[in-house]
Amino acid sequence: MNSQRKGACGERELLAILQAHDIPAHRNIQRYVGGRNNPDISAEFHGRKLHIEVKRRERLDLRAAINQAVSDADGKAFPVVIHRSSRQPWLVTCRLDDLFKEVDG
Secondary structure (H helix, E strand, C coil), rough: CCCEEEEHHHHHHHHHHHHHCCCCCCCCCCCCCCCCCCCEEEEECCCEEEEEEEEECCCHHHHHHHHHHHHHHHHCCCCEEEEEEECCCCCECCCHHHHHHHHHC
C-alpha cells in the first residue's frame, strides 16, 4: 500500500472511531494543502477544539509530527498527534504544557 493511501485509510479509520464515541469530528477534504489551521481531522472533545494530525506509519519522527501539529494549530486548537503502526493500537501524543493549558483552561 502506498504511503498516501495508507495515510488516507488511517484518517478514515480514526474518524470512524471518534464518531463511534460520539466525538464530533470531520476529515479535512483539502488533501495535500497542509499548513496552518488545516488538520487531518478537526474534532471537539469536552468543548475544546482539537487539531489532529494522523500518522499511520511503521517509523514515526514523533518530535517532527508534534511540531507540525503545534505549528499548524497556530494557537487556535489543542494540537495532538494520533498515530499507530500496523497491528498496534492508536496512541495520542501531545505536549505536556499544552495539556496543562487545556486542563487549567
